[in-house]
Amino acid sequence: xxxxxxxxxxxxxxxxxxxxxxxxxxxxxxxxxxxxxxxxxxxxxxxxxxxxxxxxxxxxxxxxxxxxxxxxxxxxxxxxxxxxxxxxxxxxxxxxxxxxxxxxxxxxxxxxxxxxxxxxxxxxxxxxxxxxxxxxxxxxxxxxxxxxxxxxxxxxxxxxxxxxxxxxxxxxxxxxxxxxxxxxxxxxxxxxxxxxxxxxxxxxxxxxxxxxxxxxxxxxxxxxxxxxxxxxxxxxxxxxxxxxxxxxxxxxxxxxxxxxxxxxxxxxxxxxxxxxxxxxxx
Amino acid sequence: xxxxxxxxxxxxxxxxxxxxxxxxxxxxxxxxxxxxxxxxxxxxxxxxxxxxxxxxxxxxxxxxxxxxxxxxxxxxxxxxxxxxxxxxxxxxxxxxxxxxxxxxxxxxxxxxxxxxxxxxxxxxxxxxxxxxxxxxxxxxxxxxxxxxxxxxxxxxxxxxxxxxxxxxxxxxxxxxxxxxxxxxxxxxxxxxxxxxxxxxxxxxxxxxxxxxxxxxxxxxxxxxxxxxxxxxxxxxxxxxxxxxxxxxxxxxxxxxxxxxxxxxxxxxxxxxxxxxxxxxxxxxxxxxxxxxxxxx
Ligand SMILES: Nc1ncnc2c1ncn2[C@@H]1O[C@H](COP(=O)(O)OP(=O)(O)OP(=O)(O)O)[C@@H](O)[C@H]1O
Ligand SMILES: [Mg+2]
Numbered sequence: 094x095x096x097x098x099x100x101x102x103x104x105x106x107x108x109x110x111x112x113x114x115x116x117x118x119x120x121x122x123x124x125x126x127x128x129x130x131x132x133x134x135x136x137x138x139x140x141x142x143x144x145x146x147x148x149x150x151x152x153x154x155x156x157x158x159x160x161x162x163x164x165x166x167x168x169x170x171x172x173x174x175x176x177x178x179x180x181x182x183x184x185x186x187x188x189x190x191x192x193x194x195x196x197x198x199x200x201x202x203x204x205x206x207x208x209x210x211x212x213x214x215x216x217x218x219x220x221x222x223x224x225x226x227x228x229x230x231x232x233x234x235x236x237x238x239x240x241x242x243x244x245x246x247x248x249x250x251x252x253x254x255x256x257x258x259x260x261x262x263x264x265x266x267x268x269x270x271x272x273x274x275x276x277x278x279x280x281x282x283x284x285x286x287x288x289x290x291x292x293x294x295x296x297x298x299x300x301x302x303x304x305x306x307x308x309x310x311x312x313x314x315x316x317x318x319x320x321x322x323x324x325x326x327x328x329x330x331x332x333x334x335x336x337x338x339x340x341x342x343x344x345x346x347x348x349x350x351x352x353x354x355x356x357x358x359x360x361x362x363x364x365x366x367x368x369x370x371x372x373x374x375x
Numbered sequence: 376x377x378x379x380x381x382x383x384x385x386x387x388x389x390x391x392x393x394x395x396x397x398x399x400x401x402x403x404x405x406x407x408x409x410x411x412x413x414x415x416x417x418x419x420x421x422x423x424x425x426x427x428x429x430x431x432x433x434x435x436x437x438x439x440x441x442x443x444x445x446x447x448x449x450x451x452x453x454x455x456x457x458x459x460x461x462x463x464x465x466x467x468x469x470x471x472x473x474x475x476x477x478x479x480x481x482x483x484x485x486x487x488x489x490x491x492x493x494x495x496x497x498x499x500x501x502x503x504x505x506x507x508x509x510x511x512x513x514x515x516x517x518x519x520x521x522x523x524x525x526x527x528x529x530x531x532x533x534x535x536x537x538x539x540x541x542x543x544x545x546x547x548x549x550x551x552x553x554x555x556x557x558x559x560x561x562x563x564x565x566x567x568x569x570x571x572x573x574x575x576x577x578x579x580x581x582x583x584x585x586x587x588x589x590x591x592x593x594x595x596x597x598x599x600x601x602x603x604x605x606x607x608x609x610x611x612x613x614x615x616x617x618x619x620x621x622x623x624x625x626x627x628x629x630x631x632x633x634x635x636x637x638x639x640x641x642x643x644x645x646x647x648x649x650x651x652x653x654x655x656x657x658x659x660x661x662x663x664x665x666x667x668x669x670x671x
Contacts (some may be wrong), residue, residue: 148512237495244455244489245509245556246481 133328136250137320140258140327143251153256161222161257162264168221169214169268170275176209177201177276181283185290194288198295201280202302206311210273212359215318218265219351223326226257227347230330231340239331249331258323265319266312273311306370314362318355325351406469408433408564408596409454414463416449423449425645426463433563434594434636436586438607438653440667441642447600448492451566454598455489456480467564488557492568492600494549496541502528502552503537509560527555532581547574554582558589565589565597571606583609588623590636591615604668611637611653641667 143149180201188194230253233239239249277299284290329347333339407430416424423446431437439447452458453465456472464473467483475483496505504511506527510520528534531551541549554570567586571579583606589595591614599610613625614634628634639656641649641664649656649664656664 148514233497236498237491237493238497240452240457241489241491241495241497243457243477243480244484244487244491245512246484247508247512248477248481 129328132332133324136254136328136331137324139248139250140255143248143255144259148251150252150256153252154259157256157260158264160225161218161260162267165218165221165264165268166271168217169272172213172217173205173210173272173274173276174279176213176272177205177279177281178283180204180209180276181280182287185284185288189288194290195294196298196301197284197290198277198280198298198300199302201277202299203307205276205280206273206303206307208359208363210276211269211311211314211318212355214269214272215265215315215322215355216352218261218268218319219322219326219355220348222261223322223347223351224344226323226326227330227333228340228344230327231333231343234331234333235336235340254323254327254331257327258320261319261323262316263319265315265322269311269315306366309370310363310366313366314359317358317362321354321358322351325354406433407431407466408435408468409437409598410464410466411450411453412464412466414453414460414465416446416453416458416460422645424453424460427642427645427647428463429640429647429650431596431598432636433596434590436590436597436599436610436637438610438637438639439598439600439642440602440607440639442667443602445642446645447642448568451489451568451598451600454564454566455484455487485560486562486564488560488562488565490550490554490557490565490567490570492572494541494546494553496549496552496556498541500541501537502533502539502541502544505541505552506555506559508556513560523559524555527559528552530558530585531555532578547578550574551578551582554585558585561593563595565595567597567599567601569600569602571601571603576605579603579606580609584615584625586610587613587625588615592617592623607639607653611639 181197184200185194185197188197188200230239233242233253242249242252281292281295281299284295285292326347329343329350333343335342410430412428413426414424414428415422415426427450429437439450441447449458453460454467456475460473464471466472467487470483472480472483496502497508500508503524506524507520510523515523525534525537528537531554533548533551533555536544536548536552541552544552550570550573554567557565565586570582570586574582586597586599587610589597590610599606601607611634612628614628615623615625618624635652637653638651639649639653640647641656643663649659649661657668659665
């Protein structure tokens, strides 16, 4: 890696924003990782800057929120519902064995709101929305629409990336809440219908499980996940190369990479939030 | 509007002066619209442009000829700053854009219209929205937008397709929508990347007339990449004039006027092998050029 390369390319290129030359193939994995990280940070910076000046594409944000949020509601609700159900299904017999079945709701609430709700929702959205974003942007790159956009004086970061990321930041927490709610309902139904647990017992147990820490954790996480999914999918889409095959590759990479990043960052976020929240008054 | 484009030719008048360069230099034209200084570009190990220098004067149309893959589209992408050269300088209207960042480039690009080789229409937008793109970005009032879009579409004879989506258009129609989109907002530099490829001769002719009109009446500087020799023929031998009613007419150069605002640049393996007016090109003895012009 020559010095020239670092100084000339890092400041503002790597990325579709100037030179299309990216001798990535010759780099080792670590350098490549650094470059991708740099490019993603660059993209984040550009999309934030996209907010500070007009034109701001509010219409586009609403449009994306509709596609991402409303469009994903169905699968997210189903995921939540059945996850909640299966949690009770598996945990109830054990709880009953220890005579702790009245705490079933608490168990579901804790695991759903803190962990499963945010992570599963993020994974579903990564699959559905991440792939759509990178495929769409990738196709635009391949058919030179991104170039045309820049040639017509629009910044693709501002017009395409910012609205998508903002839409994800807003809708993912909402979707997560929906998943949590339906998960609790699913759990309640299974507890009540299959195991004959009294609904009031379940509800009050759920309330014990939903303390403020859990709620804060459950909302902060999806915001991060939304950022991760949005940035990675947009980055992968915008750096597509090599025709339609390239679109396929970048779509796959976007989904795989954002799913893995969601899962890995979930661990660290959990740890971080745990220490942060435990040390505060809550 | 601006007549002095060919007036310099008119002043010279006589046929025999046709081959010489214009001696009447207008102050305004001293700064070239586009200038390349020793531009080098390589993709990995493949050298595409090897110290290419040329300039396009204001109101001039520069043809770029050369075999497929010699870097004609690359030159156009460099002008827009979509690509950065490895070395050398690129100036647009006297401003050195080589090291411009995206924000500064956006300002330059506002005055540059580009017709992409493949059309590059936004396929999620209708023909209307594609053509209106630039105006929508600048928040122009909708009635003005509509007026302008219809005018441009009439220009390329596609007013009927205004509500269609790009996927419903033929290749030639897309190209024409791309032209309309590039010309909205009256850019003073227009880059045509093979605008007539795959079009029927009358439509191709319309597009050449458009280029002539832009050059002679709107004083637009342009780069015209093409493989079609009749495009060169039309554009380098005809000029446009406005009559008293404001109608545009086309006349062949000849007795009274001659065309000085069209030059040709020929590329071969990253180097410029010919630069100058069309007549010397046609009469060139260089076997490579002869072969290129006649195909054998
Ligand atoms: N992004 C890229 N990465 C690597 N090589 C590239 C890239 N873009 C273009 N090239 C190469 O640069 C050369 C010039 O391409 P360019 O598109 O400018 O050709 P052209 O003169 O416009 O050809 P045509 O007449 O077929 O349109 C080609 O050999 C091409 O392989
Ligand atoms: Mg080309």
